Amino acid sequence: MSFRPFYFIKESLKSFRKNWIINIAAITTVALSLLVLGFFMFVAFTANSWMKMTEQKVEVVVFLNDGVPAESVEAMQSEIMSWDDVRKVTYVSKDQALERLKKEFKDSDMLSMIEGNPLPASFEISLKSPDKADDVVKRLKGRSEIESIRHDRQTVERLINFTKMARWVGIIFAGLLAFASLVLIANAIRLAIYARRKEIAIMRLVGASNWFIRWPFLLEGITQGLIGALIAVILLSIIQTAINENVKKFLAFLPNGLPTQTYYQLIFALVIAGIMIGAAGSALALRRFLRV
Amino acid sequence: MIKIHNITMKYKGSNHPAIKDINVDIDRGEFVFLVGPSGCGKSTFIRLLIRELVPTKGDIFIAGHDIVNMRRWKVPQLRRNIGCVFQDYKLLPNKTAYENVAFALEVIGKPSRIIRAQVPEVLRLVGLEDKSESYPDELSGGEQQRVSIARAFVNRPAIILADEPTGNLDPATSGDIMALFNKINRTGTTVLVATHDREMVDNMRKRVLALEEGTLIRDQQRGVYGYEE
Numbered sequence: 001m002s003f004r005p006f007y008f009i010k011e012s013l014k015s016f017r018k019n020w021i022i023n024i025a026a027i028t029t030v031a032l033s034l035l036v037l038g039f040f041m042f043v044a045f046t047a048n049s050w051m052k053m054t055e056q057k058v059e060v061v062v063f064l065n066d067g068v069p070a071e072s073v074e075a076m077q078s079e080i081m082s083w084d085d086v087r088k089v090t091y092v093s094k095d096q097a098l099e100r101l102k103k104e105f106k107d108s109d110m111l112s113m114i115e116g117n118p119l120p121a122s123f124e125i126s127l128k129s130p131d132k133a134d135d136v137v138k139r140l141k142g143r144s145e146i147e148s149i150r151h152d153r154q155t156v157e158r159l160i161n162f163t164k165m166a167r168w169v170g171i172i173f174a175g176l177l178a179f180a181s182l183v184l185i186a187n188a189i190r191l192a193i194y195a196r197r198k199e200i201a202i203m204r205l206v207g208a209s210n211w212f213i214r215w216p217f218l219l220e221g222i223t224q225g226l227i228g229a230l231i232a233v234i235l236l237s238i239i240q241t242a243i244n245e246n247v248k249k250f251l252a253f254l255p256n257g258l259p260t261q262t263y264y265q266l267i268f269a270l271v272i273a274g275i276m277i278g279a280a281g282s283a284l285a286l287r288r289f290l291r292v
Numbered sequence: 293m294i295k296i297h298n299i300t301m302k303y304k305g306s307n308h309p310a311i312k313d314i315n316v317d318i319d320r321g322e323f324v325f326l327v328g329p330s331g332c333g334k335s336t337f338i339r340l341l342i343r344e345l346v347p348t349k350g351d352i353f354i355a356g357h358d359i360v361n362m363r364r365w366k367v368p369q370l371r372r373n374i375g376c377v378f379q380d381y382k383l384l385p386n387k388t389a390y391e392n393v394a395f396a397l398e399v400i401g402k403p404s405r406i407i408r409a410q411v412p413e414v415l416r417l418v419g420l421e422d423k424s425e426s427y428p429d430e431l432s433g434g435e436q437q438r439v440s441i442a443r444a445f446v447n448r449p450a451i452i453l454a455d456e457p458t459g460n461l462d463p464a465t466s467g468d469i470m471a472l473f474n475k476i477n478r479t480g481t482t483v484l485v486a487t488h489d490r491e492m493v494d495n496m497r498k499r500v501l502a503l504e505e506g507t508l509i510r511d512q513q514r515g516v517y518g519y520e521e
Contacts, residue, residue, distance in 0.1 A: 007398070198382070198384060199384060199395075201382065202382060202384065202395065202396070202399075203399045204368075204371070205342075205371060205376050205382070206371065206372065206396040206399060206400060206443070206447070207367075207368040207369065207370070207371035207372035207373075207400055208368060208399035208400055209365070209368045209400075209401075210364070210365060210368065212399060212400075212401070213399075
């Protein structure tokens with residue numbers, strides 16, 4: 001009985017028009033804080049999926065000297081395979097290596113300059129965890145069959161650090177901004193309460209229920225949070241599109257943004273966060289300024 | 293209807309209680325004046341009855357309900373059964389007379405069918421059927437107070453409390469307002485009017501409760517404002 005949506009919506013709209021500056025400020029900070037949160041989450045997610053991709057790629061490549069007999073190659077492969085940290089070992093023969101090169105540079109005339117096959121045979125070793133690369137490299141070093149070893153440890157490490165940093169910077173910035181928007185929403189609600197103090201006094205006098213008095217203000221805060229979140233989501237999707245298109249131009253091997261499901265989860269989380277900020281802000285104002 | 297047992301009210305940070313050991317019984321349908329000089333505790337008394345204040349000591353029963361120990365969420369229900377009228381009318385300036393009265397019903401969730409029936413009726417009762425579309429600043433003080441009485445009475449409460457309802461009005465208008473309270477009282481509503489309008493009290497010869505410095509010094513049927521000084 002005490003929840004009457006149309007009455008509350010009408011009242012919220014009225015109060016919005018009255019105090020539009022502080023309301024716009026509150027909505028803008030909500031949008032900004034969620035945009036920052038969303039952006040850093042987006043970056044972290046993207047870096048994460050790069051990392052997953054890199055993990056699946058070769059991490060340690062062992063180039064073999066020419067002329068190693070096939071039995072030794074096979075023995076070595078099964079030995080490496082038996083190590084705990086190793087997930088997969090692929091042998092790439094000299095012919096296969098050349099084949100790959102040809103494929104990668106099929107549009108270029110560089111190949112015509114190559115005579116014979118200068119490429120070495122190799123093992124491509126993928127690991128269970130990227131930070132095990134050091135151990136594996138150590139064990140392989142000094143063998144006579146091996147010409148050289150290459151591994152992408154640094155790249156991986158940098159990627160891990162970057163992801164962690166992006167996540168923390170995002171959380172801290174977004175947290176600060178979320179706090180600011182909470183305070184601004186609380187202030188907007190306080191003004192709305194103040195503007196309607198006479199009505200509130202009469203409502204209490206004639207026996208309007210406490211929640212009947214509170215609802216319009218709570219609804220107002222939630223609406224501000226929601227609008228802020230929607231703005232953030234729209235801006236974020238624009239930014240994401242822009243990044244995807246530009247990055248793809250020169251880094252074609254990168255994955256194509258976020259998987260759709262993750263993207264929707266992110267949007268959903270942002271909208272929920274906006275609503276929570278709004279509800280918390282108005283609850284704060286109600287506790288302090290509306291003694292019913 | 294109203295049973296007050298040994299109540300004392302002491303405000304925080306004050307040494308003297310605003311209300312001291314008061315015992316009063318008011319029956320259904322009574323008309324009672326609460327008199328005394330400014331600062332004697334009349335307003336505190338009224339605020340205790342609508343549970344805007346909780347007494348430091350003692351019990352208050354309204355229509356059988358213990359309102360001192362009442363749960364907070366039940367207080368609105370109590371207030372729906374008590375109409376309040378104040379010296380400063382407390383009307384909303386951006387609403388017409390009709391809307392001001394209707395507001396009291398809207399916010400307690402009455403359906404609009406009932407609002408449309410009850411508001412004109414109560415405006416007729418207070419004699420403002422022609423002014424229902426006027427805004428408060430287009431009405432005289434007496435008319436504004438009638439709107440406020442209409443708002444207090446529109447939900448047919450069992451009790452009407454009035455705190456200095458004629459404090460801002462001239463004697464003739466005050467007489468009209470008191471006549472209106474009398475009319476409401478005859479419908480069976482219990483009426484309690486706090487006032488320091490000596491002439492009015494002396495003319496009407498109703499029950500008089502006299503307060504002085506928070507103490508009930510006199511409770512007299514068909515009483516007068518005070519003994520001649």
